[in-house]
Each structure stands twice: as C-alpha cells, then as structure tokens.
Amino acid sequence: MQECGHIVPRQFDVVGYREDGYLAECILAEGHKGPHLVRTPEGQFFSWEFDEKCNCEDCLDHEDSNNRCCLYWEVSAEDVEDLLKNQE
Numbered sequence: 001m002q003e004c005g006h007i008v009p010r011q012f013d014v015v016g017y018r019e020d021g022y023l024a025e026c027i028l029a030e031g032h033k034g035p036h037l038v039r040t041p042e043g044q045f046f047s048w049e050f051d052e053k054c055n056c057e058d059c060l061d062h063e064d065s066n067n068r069c070c071l072y073w074e075v076s077a078e079d080v081e082d083l084l085k086n087q088e
C-alpha cells in the first residue's frame with residue numbers, strides 16, 4: 001500500500017521540534033478521504049486538515065502551499081483503528 005505521506009505544514013506546531021529529523025508524514029493510503037493522520041515516535045496520533053476558512057496572508061499566498069494554517073486534533077488509538085479500516 002502506498003502511503004499518502006503528506007507532511008504537516010509547520011509540523012512544529014503539531015508535534016513539536018524534532019532534532020532527529022522526524023517528519024510527520026500522513027500514514028493513510030494515498031488518495032484517502034478526509035483529514036490526514038500522523039503518528040509521532042511517542043505513539044500519539046493527530047489528524048489534521050488545511051484550514052480552508054483562514055484568510056491570513058500565508059493562506060492567501062498559494063505559492064507556498066506548505067505554509068498554510070491547519071487544524072489538528074489528537075485522536076485515540078481506537079479511533080485510529082477505525083480510520084485505517086474505513087479509509088477506502
């Protein structure tokens with residue numbers, strides 16, 4: 001299975017600063033529906049999606065699509081199981 005692999009923009013906000021080069025890549029299947037999902041080395045899970053309603057300068061500047069605001073929230077391991085099952 002090919003993973004989505006989309007990295008959280010400004011992952012610092014979500015998973016903190018990482019000295020080990022960890023990238024918060026999405027672990028769902030490529031082309032999945034709904035929010036992206038990342039797993040931290042500590043075993044925490046976060047869902048995130050772009051904040052489509054944000055009108056700040058960064059979000060309106062589409063040239064740098066990785067510098068946009070996003071919404072994120074922690075998800076429990078049980079919810080992650082459901083997400084992984086229902087991703088088609």
Ligand SMILES: [Zn+2]
Pocket residue numbers: 004005006026027028032035036037
């Ligand atoms: Zn994804």
Ligand SMILES: [Zn+2]
Pocket residue numbers: 054055056057058059068069
């Ligand atoms: Zn914004």
